[in-house]
Amino acid sequence: MADWKRRVAEKTLRVGVLGLGYVGLPLAREFAGAGLKVLGFDIDDQKVAILNSGLSIIKHVPHEQVKKMREKGLFEATADMSRLREADAVLICVPTPLTANREPDMQFVEKSTQTVARYLRKGQLIVLESTTYPGTTRELMLPILEKNGLKAGRDFHLAYSPEREDPGNKSYTTKDIPKVVGGLTNECKEMACALYEAAIVRTIAVSSLEAAEAAKILENVYRCVNIAMVNELKQVFERMGIDVWEVIGAASTKPFGYHPFYPGPGLGGHCIPIDPFYLTWKARQYGMATRFIELAGEINTGMPHYVVQHVMEALNERKKSLKGSKVLVLGLAYKKDIDDVRESPSIELIELLRAKGAKVDYNDPYIPATHKQREHDLGMKSRKLTGAMLKQYDVVLISTDHSAYDYEWIVENSQLVVDTRNATAGVRKNRNRIVKA
Numbered sequence: 260m261a262d263w264k265r266r267v268a269e270k271t272l273r274v275g276v277l278g279l280g281y282v283g284l285p286l287a288r289e290f291a292g293a294g295l296k297v298l299g300f301d302i303d304d305q306k307v308a309i310l311n312s313g314l315s316i317i318k319h320v321p322h323e324q325v326k327k328m329r330e331k332g333l334f335e336a337t338a339d340m341s342r343l344r345e346a347d348a349v350l351i352c353v354p355t356p357l358t359a360n361r362e363p364d365m366q367f368v369e370k371s372t373q374t375v376a377r378y379l380r381k382g383q384l385i386v387l388e389s390t391t392y393p394g395t396t397r398e399l400m401l402p403i404l405e406k407n408g409l410k411a412g413r414d415f416h417l418a419y420s421p422e423r424e425d426p427g428n429k430s431y432t433t434k435d436i437p438k439v440v441g442g443l444t445n446e447c448k449e450m451a452c453a454l455y456e457a458a459i460v461r462t463i464a465v466s467s468l469e470a471a472e473a474a475k476i477l478e479n480v481y482r483c484v485n486i487a488m489v490n491e492l493k494q495v496f497e498r499m500g501i502d503v504w505e506v507i508g509a510a511s512t513k514p515f516g517y518h519p520f521y522p523g524p525g526l527g528g529h530c531i532p533i534d535p536f537y538l539t540w541k542a543r544q545y546g547m548a549t550r551f552i553e554l555a556g557e558i559n560t561g562m563p564h565y566v567v568q569h570v571m572e573a574l575n576e577r578k579k580s581l582k583g584s585k586v587l588v589l590g591l592a593y594k595k596d597i598d599d600v601r602e603s604p605s606i607e608l609i610e611l612l613r614a615k616g617a618k619v620d621y622n623d624p625y626i627p628a629t630h631k632q633r634e635h636d637l638g639m640k641s642r643k644l645t646g647a648m649l650k651q652y653d654v655v656l657i658s659t660d661h662s663a664y665d666y667e668w669i670v671e672n673s674q675l676v677v678d679t680r681n682a683t684a685g686v687r688k689n690r691n692r693i694v695k696a
């Protein structure tokens with residue numbers, strides 16, 4: 260332990276980050292920023308080549324940061340997994356999606372653990388960062404890692420520390436977000452804490468791997484349930500002629516006991532629509548139902564349908580039908596100012612609108628074209644925004660409230676705007692063209 264701490268302090272410890280995506284790359288940046296050498300691993304050769312050329316692969320990690328890491332010799336990416344032996348710590352940041360039946364899809368965690376096991380050597384610390392159900396590290400990873408004869412807690416060390424990254428958040432980047440850490444043994448936990456403390460603001464040690472896994476799930480269930488609650492309240496208040504955004508603004512002035520959540524066109528991203536169902540699946544093994552999660556899922560997945568209904572009604576008011584109408588969806592990303600479309604409600608909106616016979620285009624300054632996803636293949640390109648093109652659409656649907664949009668100008672040039680984010684709150688002119696949904 261003393262030797263580990265000394266090597267962290269002297270920055271001679273080599274950090275391996277496995278999975279260089281939205282979580283892995285910012286994490287690698289933080290360790291390199293703290294002066295530790297980082298070896299990044301990914302199965303995607305193209306990603307590896309781009310990163311090694313000094314360019315970034317995600318919008319909120321600028322190219323200059325990758326270039327600087329490379330120039331200082333603090334970062335290298337590789338697809339050669341045998342080099343895992345060079346790392347003293349391996350931080351695993353691979354995807355944890357759902358299967359088509361909405362059950363945990365553990366193939367990425369399983370395969371990456373098998374790879375780590377193949378090259379595991381004495382003294383290494385292995386940490387899972389992916390969001391998952393309580394029990395994953397001990398029940399799924401531990402047996403795979405021990406199958407070649409090395410014993411966890413004695414020959415190598417095992418910990419779980421969830422990534423709490425919030426892409427696009429300018430106030431909190433990876434290094435500012437305290438890290439919850441659970442270890443298989445006390446020593447595993449202390450080694451992981453010592454490592455993270457070199458690069459991250461603070462660590463919070465918890466008593467077990469499972470407590471750390473559950474903490475991350477709690478955070479995401481909390482968001483999912485509260486977003487569902489305001490989505491439901493939006494619909495109730497609308498019937499009563501009350502603006503939910505005004506109400507949230509007023510309630511938010513309470514200095515304690517209230518935290519604002521905002522309604523929207525549906526849940527998006529890699530985390531909130533997915534992670535709670537990891538717990539639902541695990542709870543079933545204990546004969547328990549997660550009713551809050553199920554109910555929240557029901558309300559949140561209904562939101563795109565609610566929005567489409569409002570688009571139809573707004574067109575109807577103007578003696579038009581959705582079938583044959585031209586619709587421009589503004590924003591494809593699942594939230595403002597990022598370039599991530601995973602689980603984005605905009606995609607579902609486009610599919611629902613198309614299914615009802617609308618001719619749909621989209622604009623997103625950060626997503627020039629759609630690419631094939633597991634369940635979707637829209638085959639679309641972002642349309643350039645001009646005043647003349649906006650006028651051609653029967654309705655402009657604001658799905659993502661990117662800061663780059665000039666909402667006054669958009670409303671001025673549109674026939675009808677359906678706003679799912681209250682993005683047009685500050686627009687003064689032509690308010691009769693705006694419908695909130």
Ligand SMILES: NC(=O)c1ccc[n+]([C@@H]2O[C@H](COP(=O)([O-])OP(=O)(O)OC[C@H]3O[C@@H](n4cnc5c(N)ncnc54)[C@H](O)[C@@H]3O)[C@@H](O)[C@H]2O)c1
Pocket residue numbers: 277278279280281282283300301302303306352353354355367370371374388389390391422423424425426529530
């Ligand atoms: N994106 C977020 O905002 C966010 C925030 C907090 C937590 N998380 C969690 O972090 C985890 C990673 O999410 P992400 O958004 O970074 O995913 P991502 O898809 O952006 O990145 C994952 C990377 O892992 C690579 N990969 C897959 N299998 C591999 C393997 N066997 N060996 C090596 N590399 C492999 C992929 O090629 C990809 O580059 C998930 O569990 C997610 O729930 C994500």
